[in-house]
Amino acid sequence: MTGKSLSGATTVAVAGILVAFLVAAGCVGGQPSDSSVSQQITVTGSTTVLPIAEKAREAFEDEYPSAGIMVSGGGSSVGIKAVGEGTADIGMTSRDLKPEEVAGYPGIVRHHVADDAILLIVHPENTVDRLTLDGARGIYNGTYTNWNQVGGSDRQIVVVGRDSASGTREFFSEYVLEKEDFTKTQEEFNSNGGIQQKVSRTPGAIGYVGLGYTEGVKALSLDIDGTAVEPTLENITGKNYPISRPLFMLTNGEPDGLARQYLDFIMSTEGQQIVASVDYIPVQG
Template sequence: MNRSSSFRKSGFTGLLLVGLVVLAAALCCGCIGNQDQTPAEVQTIAVTGSTTVLPVAQLAADEYMRTHSSADIQVSGGGSSVGVQAVGEGTADIGMASRDLKSAETEKYPSLVKHTVAIDGIAVIVNPANAVSSLSLDQIKGIYNGTITNWNQVGGASQEIVVVGRDSASGTREFFYEFVMKKEDFVPTQIEKNSNGAVKQTVQHTPGAIGYVGLGYLDGTVKAVSVGTDGTVVEATLENVRAGTYPIARELYMFTTGEPTGLAKDYIDFILSPDGQAIVEEEGFVRVN
């Protein structure tokens, strides 16, 4: 092989080696560039508790996550007592409740901080076929303590009253027990359900039934009766709750252990923002600001 041929071959080999080095460097730089573009680490929080607060919490979570790709907000129900216990024990970041803390809960979880996110009315509902359109607070109490057992005792047809309420974990039940029942026992035959939706469905399919649900759960499948107090009968409407004239109303809460930080704070702040409070109103509750 002559010197010229050898030079060409060695020159070609050199160029090939240089090309491989350049390619490797480019690929390496590309890898580094891809690492720089790795999505932000996903932050996850758990929100659990009241089925009354649940629709607002879920819709707010969906809307927040739509514009914050690194947020993972997991929302579930179970009742106010479940929510308070979960956040108190540290198995959830936010506990939802449709009642204030009980004294025993305050003692057990002294670091819980309350955030009022909405105001709700509790509607007393009957089957749409029921002719009764209004009840006084005393009549409602009489039905739920077993003193009144037939609809003809309150102006309706002769039909046995089927009493439907919530289970012991419910904040709605707790408020109803304190405000309407004045802490008198419920009738032993009361059918207990674990959610607003379950109460509504039972009343919808049971002609003689009566139940109570958060105002946001009202639709054409059940009828809300007007509630009388001090001689005045008031319809169960959002406007009357806002005006303060509807008697069976309460605040809705989210609890955190200490002041919230990070995603939990941002999420609660969003619910209290104009966009979040618009969701509150769309779900049939009264905004707090």
């Protein structure tokens, strides 16, 4: 064999090895590889967005078994910081970024994946069915401490809310409390699920949660100029129910690879059906 032939054979062999490596690593083609080598991304942040991320992860991994999507909560502030500092591939938030976060993480790109409403929830045995925004504000700033002050029975109000990392708390503070201080008696939880569980077990409790957290509790209507507006999808999408907001997934720069494919899946027809299935509002038809 001549030197020229040996060189050509070596080139072909190296090229074959390189192609095999790229295929194994999932770098060839537009979808995750079905090879034994897993691709992984991390998604963290808002517990409001968490049900969407989890259900989408399940459906995506069923279709692409080689993909590994690790999803966790922690609150909107956690998600923003994690994606901004590069410790997560995708962050989740139920509020917009604060000016200092925009300045600190200028590369963050927002992806509007769904809409949501904040519901006031009470124990199913509570006789109160509606509150005005002033009544809700009075409960959460400590003005009202007994349910009989807002049309209910003689029972102490147990005020339940989110911790300081929560985007839901931030939105609730701005819209309902008008940035007044929360009552010092408020019991704080780091997730929507924690509030839901507390209220479902406590007859005097009131809490606020996203749309997907109503099992075992009663959602209150809002009294708007004497009319009870229920937190139904029709009222929320029609802008009749006022406490609503967008939900975002965040990336540091435009996403690529598995992060891009996962976000594209959430915005697809199937992904937006998943959004609706967990009681949130799709943003794509």
